[in-house]
Amino acid sequence: MKVLVADGVSQKGIDILSKEFEVVEKPKLTAEELLEMIPEFDALIVRSASKVTKEVFAAAKNLKVVGRAGVGVDNINIEAATAKGVIVLNAPEGNTIAATEHTMAMMLSMARNIPIANETTQKGEWNRKKYVGVELRGKTLGVIGLGRIGSGVAKRALAFDMDVIGYDPYVNEERAQNMGIELGTLDDIYTKADFITVHMPLTAQTKHMIGKETFAKMKKGVRLVNCARGGIIEEAALAEAVKDGIVAGAAIDVFESEPMGENHPLQGLEKVVLTPHLGASTVEAQIGVAVDVAYGVAAALRGEPVSTAVNMAPVSAQVMKTIRPYFDLAERMGCTVRSLAEGAISEVEVEYNGEITKVDTKMITTAVVKGMLNPILQDAVNYVNAPGIAKERNIKVKSVKNAEADNFANLITVRVKAAKNAVEVQGTLFGEEARIVTINKHRVDVDPHARILICPHINCPGVIGKVGSIMGAAGINISGMQVGKTDIKGTNIMVLTIDNEISADVLAEVVSVQGIFDAKLVNFDVV
Ligand SMILES: NC(=O)c1ccc[n+]([C@@H]2O[C@H](COP(=O)([O-])OP(=O)(O)OC[C@H]3O[C@@H](n4cnc5c(N)ncnc54)[C@H](O)[C@@H]3O)[C@@H](O)[C@H]2O)c1
Numbered sequence: 001m002k003v004l005v006a007d008g009v010s011q012k013g014i015d016i017l018s019k020e021f022e023v024v025e026k027p028k029l030t031a032e033e034l035l036e037m038i039p040e041f042d043a044l045i046v047r048s049a050s051k052v053t054k055e056v057f058a059a060a061k062n063l064k065v066v067g068r069a070g071v072g073v074d075n076i077n078i079e080a081a082t083a084k085g086v087i088v089l090n091a092p093e094g095n096t097i098a099a100t101e102h103t104m105a106m107m108l109s110m111a112r113n114i115p116i117a118n119e120t121t122q123k124g125e126w127n128r129k130k131y132v133g134v135e136l137r138g139k140t141l142g143v144i145g146l147g148r149i150g151s152g153v154a155k156r157a158l159a160f161d162m163d164v165i166g167y168d169p170y171v172n173e174e175r176a177q178n179m180g181i182e183l184g185t186l187d188d189i190y191t192k193a194d195f196i197t198v199h200m201p202l203t204a205q206t207k208h209m210i211g212k213e214t215f216a217k218m219k220k221g222v223r224l225v226n227c228a229r230g231g232i233i234e235e236a237a238l239a240e241a242v243k244d245g246i247v248a249g250a251a252i253d254v255f256e257s258e259p260m261g262e263n264h265p266l267q268g269l270e271k272v273v274l275t276p277h278l279g280a281s282t283v284e285a286q287i288g289v290a291v292d293v294a295y296g297v298a299a300a301l302r303g304e305p306v307s308t309a310v311n312m313a314p315v316s317a318q319v320m321k322t323i324r325p326y327f328d329l330a331e332r333m334g335c336t337v338r339s340l341a342e343g344a345i346s347e348v349e350v351e352y353n354g355e356i357t358k359v360d361t362k363m364i365t366t367a368v369v370k371g372m373l374n375p376i377l378q379d380a381v382n383y384v385n386a387p388g389i390a391k392e393r394n395i396k397v398k399s400v401k402n403a404e405a406d407n408f409a410n411l412i413t414v415r416v417k418a419a420k421n422a423v424e425v426q427g428t429l430f431g432e433e434a435r436i437v438t439i440n441k442h443r444v445d446v447d448p449h450a451r452i453l454i455c456p457h458i459n460c461p462g463v464i465g466k467v468g469s470i471m472g473a474a475g476i477n478i479s480g481m482q483v484g485k486t487d488i489k490g491t492n493i494m495v496l497t498i499d500n501e502i503s504a505d506v507l508a509e510v511v512s513v514q515g516i517f518d519a520k521l522v523n524f525d526v527v
């Protein structure tokens with residue numbers, strides 16, 4: 001598979017991907033070039049510069065994943081990606097410290113006039129009086145957005161003896177207390193803060209959240225920092241507020257349109273410190289995000305779920321560690337029920353028993369659905385679009401949990417209702433190895449790999465031998481065989497692991513054997 005890297009990404013990430021995939025690096029790709037190249041690629045990696053528009057998704061033919069080597073995904077049309085079944089993932093942690101430290105650097109530079117003092121001193125001037133600054137100690141800092149970077153900035157501001165008021169609609173009092181800060185309203189911040197820094201994504205809610213009306217509420221002489229996203233603070237209104245002396249200083253790393261070019265209203269103002277979106281630009285952060293995005297993209301290309309996917313239900317790294325071993329089992333169980341079901345499936349129920357009930361199992365259920373749809377749709381189904389495809393096909397997906405697990409530490413039961421029959425398969429993990437342990441209530445111990453032939457039959461002499469003869473005559477090697485019993489008297493299930501393709505004629509011959517009820521092939525190669 002082919003990976004296109006459209007923005008400058010650390011070699012460490014490229015090296016990881018190159019071991020498994022063909023990687024093409026085009027660090028300065030134009031929008032037109034991206035549209036032209038995308039059809040042949042399975043994965044795309046970007047930073048903030050490349051715009052992954054709905055046109056890009058429309059032009060893509062093989063695209064399975066877009067990886068963002070950083071946090072913000074506002075340059076990627078997530079809706080278009082999801083509609084096309086393309087996974088979008090980011091690398092949310094690798095640049096947190098870099099952006100946090102850049103925010104502190106910007107705040108200190110602005111408070112002490114360092115950029116302009118440097119510029120004039122370099123030219124031979126000696127302006128000690130003109131560039132008298134202010135201290136951070138004792139000042140109130142308003143932090144809007146208390147996620148990874150906002151909370152890191154709050155922590156560092158406390159070390160500078162600042163009083164910190166935070167605002168984040170999704171953060172509770174207890175978390176604020178643990179951070180050692182006061183939680184307030186936006187108005188508390190606007191009216192009390194000497195410095196305000198924003199650390200949230202650009203959304204419909206946050207766009208132009210700070211503008212002319214909010215400057216009017218702020219303390220005269222407030223200083224603002226934006227190392228989050230351009231557009232959260234209205235740029236023209238900010239420039240006016242600086243000129244009017246309402247805002248004593250601004251330190252801005254991100255802009256509504258990047259690169260900002262010339263004639264921007266914030267350019268040429270001594271009280272304003274500008275950097276060209278450098279928040280994540282440290283050696284360490286670039287290695288961190290490149291490595292994280294490379295592992296994420298590689299997992300997505302292998303068809304595995306990814307904890308940093310932004311268009312799938314979020315799963316913490318801790319939960320992912322617990323549930324990851326079950327994905328393979330779940331997909332194979334999905335494939336098995338699909339192969340045994342006759343006609344359209346209308347309902348799938350996944351029951352979890354044992355220890356696994358303690359964690360969020362939604363993604364395991366998605367894995368069952370993916371495995372169930374795989375025999376029909378193959379490559380087109382993934383962890384992003386599987387639930388949507390099931391819905392489109394009117395397949396009701398349910399899951400239930402029951403802490404009791406009888407003989408197993410963990411047990412997954414998949415039941416489907418199909419047009420002509422109902423199927424139940426149970427599976428578990430022995431260590432990390434997937435095992436199917438019952439098929440329609442018959443006890444078995446099936447390693448769900450390669451191809452298996454499942455034949456329910458009457459428990460009487462001669463049936464198994466006849467099936468073996470048919471296989472032999474057709475040149476099909478049986479590399480494993482077991483007979484699964486059930487409490488229902490008189491019926492057994494024969495599960496043959498076969499090494500070769502089996503034709504419809506041979507299958508029909510097997511079904512014609514007296515005593516055989518049915519013969520269904522499960523081909524796990526599609527999983
Ligand atoms: N300048 C850079 O180079 C650079 C580097 C890294 C991250 N960033 C940007 O910084 C921002 C924060 O990154 P992060 O890693 O801390 O993200 P995060 O997801 O950890 O935190 C974002 C926080 O914003 C909060 N939030 C959402 N809507 C809000 C609203 N209306 N008002 C207040 N808070 C709101 C969320 O609850 C969350 O706690 C993102 O926009 C990211 O793209 C910029």
Ligand SMILES: O=C(O)[C@H](O)COP(=O)(O)O
Binds near residue numbers: 047069073277
């Ligand atoms: O959201 C981010 O991660 C930052 O804005 C960094 O963007 P960059 O990768 O283009 O430096």
